[in-house]
Amino acid sequence: MATELMYLNDFDVLTGTARVLSVSADDDGRTDLVLDRTCFYPRGGGQDWDMGRILSSTGDTAFVVEEVRLDPEGVVHHLGAGPITEGGEVSLEVDAARRTANTRLHSAGHVVDLAVERLGLPWVPGKGAHYPHMSFVEYNATLAPADVDTVVGQIQRAAQDVIDAGSSNEIRFMPVSEMGEFCRNVPDNIPTNKPARIVLYTPDFGVPCGGTHVKDVSDIGTLTITKIRSKKGLTKVSYAVEGVN
Ligand SMILES: [Zn+2]
Structure with missing residues (x-):
């Protein structure tokens, strides 16, 4: 299922909440996180990807987003490292300066x-x-x-x-x-x-x-x-x- 792209509707949405649909490992051993929606921009159209953090609902653990990719099916992959639980609600924080x-x-x-x-x-x-x-x-x-x-x-x-x-x-x-x-x-x-x-x-x-x-x-x-x-x-x-x- 394609990821809802929150940044498309709004010029500067940098935060939001989402649900973790899947957690897997990519070929480089990084964690690959798929959410139901995202405000992280995946690289595309000559523009670089966003970085930032994805926090657990309690806010006490953070997944660090190092790279973001959009696949041909429209699914956004957040690649990085940190504790994350499938099915959980998370808070998204895009690095605003970048x-x-x-x-x-x-x-x-x-x-x-x-x-x-x-x-x-x-x-x-x-x-x-x-x-x-x-x-x-x-x-x-x-x-x-x-x-x-x-x-x-x-x-x-x-x-x-x-x-x-x-x-x-x-x-x-x-x-x-x-x-x-x-x-x-x-x-x-x-x-x-x-x-x-x-x-x-x-x-x-x-x-x-x-x-x-x-x-x-x-x-x-x-x-x-x-x-x-x-x-x-x-x-x-x-x-x-x-x-x-
Ligand atoms: Zn453009």
């Missing part, structure tokens, strides 16, 4: 893309990564070396303008077939093991995405375009968020 950093980095990637759209660049979005050691968005696009510095400046200014203006993001669940109305780009490989959802960054800029997002774009802070590299029809825009990477 989640916030990952959320700001991830949302910054979408704002870079929004800036690219506002600048009218005919670039087709491809993959992205939003990890503290590696944050970039990649496009099917070619950029002449002579134009790189100019475009770095343009994207950075346009992205920071969006952040500084601020706007509330909105979560909407909808079938993939309806996403094209709100989203510039709807990839044909949208995961089917979790509910289909878009996040509207502005009324005309939605993103099909199951990651965690800032509630207001101003929460991203200061964004820097650190590098653009264009090679063999792929243009990679690397970025950093102040205080994260």
Whole structure:
């Protein structure tokens, strides 16, 4: 049975209660914990997993979550160590600092893309990564070396303008077939093991995405375009968020 993903409905749910459905061991000897629902984000969409603690109902023992994975059936596996009892009620505590950093980095990637759209660049979005050691968005696009510095400046200014203006993001669940109305780009490989959802960054800029997002774009802070590299029809825009990477 698929795990209920509490973080999908809410921008910053970091705590909650759940029931332990199974406790087993993974191949590396870690304990693999499956709950009926979770607010722990499993790695996906270029965003890193949450860490944190899962406490017994009495609060006197803690399971330490080191890694979180979503399997093809939509079941979330919490991997880690610590005492835990099958069938018990537990309290979930996501490491807020780590989640916030990952959320700001991830949302910054979408704002870079929004800036690219506002600048009218005919670039087709491809993959992205939003990890503290590696944050970039990649496009099917070619950029002449002579134009790189100019475009770095343009994207950075346009992205920071969006952040500084601020706007509330909105979560909407909808079938993939309806996403094209709100989203510039709807990839044909949208995961089917979790509910289909878009996040509207502005009324005309939605993103099909199951990651965690800032509630207001101003929460991203200061964004820097650190590098653009264009090679063999792929243009990679690397970025950093102040205080994260
Ligand atoms: Zn996303």
